[in-house]
Amino acid sequence: MKVLVASLLLVSLVLSSCFVEEAVATAAAASPPSPMPPPGFCESKCAVRCSKAGRQDRCLKYCGICCRECSCVPSGTYGNKSECPCYANLKNSKDQPKCP
Template identity: 45%
Template sequence: MKIFSFSTLLLISLVLTFVVLENAEAGPAIDCKSKCDRRCSRNPRNLCKKLCNMCCSKCNCVPSGPLADKAECPCYRDWKNKKGQDKCP
């Protein structure tokens, strides 16, 4: 019975460690609204801001300006729609 209890305890501690490390990598949340306002400042359509905010909330980053390279944020760059096109503006 002790082996089972030790194994269970070890498994739980590994899972908790993984969860803590995963959350630590995410970093603090950014202000998506202001970042997306800047990113979409040259685009008069609201669709840009809507998509940017959706991408920001998933990726927790946004390229720094309207003409900034998407490589600044790999998650933002790599998220594609069903047709294989960029999902994030």
């Protein structure tokens, strides 16, 4: 009886470790960390991006958040989001585009 319990415990430990390794590998592959942009990068890029915005303070805030998360900002004052897919794909809590 003791041998049976011990072998079942060993088998369950081996199986659970396989699932944990797979889950960690999947999570790491799903969201690779983006490198931090150099100091001043986001501020200068967002200043250009938000230069024609009606609510500059809000535009600069969200552009900065998106830039720090994605390490890129699309060129121009509007559109061109295909240049930075991460920036284009970020959504707010209402499932609307987060980045200006």
